[in-house]
Amino acid sequence: MKFVDEYRDPQLAGRLVAQLHQAATRTWTVMEVCGGQTHTLVRSGIDRMIPEGIRLVHGPGCPVCVTPLELIDRALEIAARPEVTFCSFGDMLRVPGSSRDLLRVRAAGGDVRIVYSPLDAVRIAQTHADRDVVFFAVGFETTAPATALAIRQARQLGLRNFSMLVSHVLVPPAMEMILSAPKNCVQGFLAARHVCTIMGYEMYHDLAATIHAPIVVTGFEPVDLLEGLLMLVKQLEAGRHVVENQYARSVQREGNRHAQQAIADVYEVCDRPWRGLGVLPKSGLRLRQAYHDMDAERRYPSSAAASIEPAECRSGEVLLGLLRPDQCEAFGTRCTPEHPLGAPMVSSEGACAAYWKYGRRLPV
Numbered sequence: 001m002k003f004v005d006e007y008r009d010p011q012l013a014g015r016l017v018a019q020l021h022q023a024a025t026r027t028w029t030v031m032e033v034c035g036g037q038t039h040t041l042v043r044s045g046i047d048r049m050i051p052e053g054i055r056l057v058h059g060p061g062c063p064v065c066v067t068p069l070e071l072i073d074r075a076l077e078i079a080a081r082p083e084v085t086f087c088s089f090g091d092m093l094r095v096p097g098s099s100r101d102l103l104r105v106r107a108a109g110g111d112v113r114i115v116y117s118p119l120d121a122v123r124i125a126q127t128h129a130d131r132d133v134v135f136f137a138v139g140f141e142t143t144a145p146a147t148a149l150a151i152r153q154a155r156q157l158g159l160r161n162f163s164m165l166v167s168h169v170l171v172p173p174a175m176e177m178i179l180s181a182p183k184n185c186v187q188g189f190l191a192a193r194h195v196c197t198i199m200g201y202e203m204y205h206d207l208a209a210t211i212h213a214p215i216v217v218t219g220f221e222p223v224d225l226l227e228g229l230l231m232l233v234k235q236l237e238a239g240r241h242v243v244e245n246q247y248a249r250s251v252q253r254e255g256n257r258h259a260q261q262a263i264a265d266v267y268e269v270c271d272r273p274w275r276g277l278g279v280l281p282k283s284g285l286r287l288r289q290a291y292h293d294m295d296a297e298r299r300y301p302s303s304a305a306a307s308i309e310p311a312e313c314r315s316g317e318v319l320l321g322l323l324r325p326d327q328c329e330a331f332g333t334r335c336t337p338e339h340p341l342g343a344p345m346v347s348s349e350g351a352c353a354a355y356w357k358y359g360r361r362l363p364v
């Protein structure tokens with residue numbers, strides 16, 4: 001298949017691994033930001049092929065995993081309301097809240113639906129005028145253009161029965177926070193190509209200079225990841241810290257201006273809490289004042305019941321790259337995809353799910 005097979009070519013991958021072994025003369029710790037990259041690294045065994053000195057740690061790039069428990073509980077509360085049709089991407093349905101998940105709300109009679117696009121939720125609102133349709137807008141800069149378009153379309157259609165529970169987060173503030181954390185060990189980043197396809201990578205130049213860490217925009221296929229790692233290691237070995245773009249076949253320096261404009265029309269930047277990372281300044285998006293009437297957080301009162309984090313779940317440390325999933329004591333015993341204690345075990349981009357799915361159930 002064009003543009004897939006060549007990026008999974010074993011011979012090319014082998015040559016890149018050999019170059020990595022030549023390039024790395026000492027120990028380096030690098031973080032892949034996105035959960036999709038984590039899954040490829042573990043699925044294809046890259047983490048076991050590269051030189052021992054290159055330590056990969058998994059980043060907070062799973063939007064489901066970083067959604068705070070308070071917001072998940074809020075979603076569950078709204079979804080359980082009899083007048084509400086609650087729409088979400090499938091990933092969120094099994095994410096545990098303090099006492100239940102969206103599947104249980106549905107089993108108890110709640111109208112909870114999986115949609116594949118926010119525009120599907122707008123269509124449901126259009127065809128079911130008697131229902132209050134709420135879309136759970138979770139995601140990074142990648143998803144925000146589509147949810148912004150849904151908001152604009154609902155406004156153009158004059159829909160009064162459509163709203164959104166917004167939990168959009170922005171990647172650069174999290175990278176900055178990780179490097180400034182007291183226990184940080186990360187020395188360079190593989191940045192996610194899909195975020196940069198939308199946002200470009202101009203914003204990373206200042207960041208790389210400020211945090212003194214190289215950043216390589218990298219794709220999700222095995223050859224992409226090996227090439228991105230090689231570029232990163234060469235910079236580290238040379239004491240350089242600039243931004244490079246491995247994924248030039250899609251990512252432009254300035255990104256997609258139309259998508260950025262759609263985001264800016266509908267959202268404004270705000271401080272936002274991240275699960276495991278705390279409140280990060282200017283790290284999220286919220287609806288602009290003109291769209292407050294479509295803000296589900298404003299539309300539905302909160303019970304203000306306290307959210308209770310499962311004491312055993314160490315997802316905060318996993319998301320910061322301080323703990324490997326299989327180093328969590330609950331991994332594979334009290335926490336499995338069937339009985340998850342935390343979001344990283346059920347999200348398709350979660351690091352714990354990757355370790356479980358690809359058989360990393362014993363320490364390497």
Ligand code: SF4
Pocket residue numbers: 312313314315318325328329330331332335336340341342343344345352
């Ligand atoms: S294995 Fe389960 S309990 Fe441990 S950090 Fe991952 S999600 Fe949380």
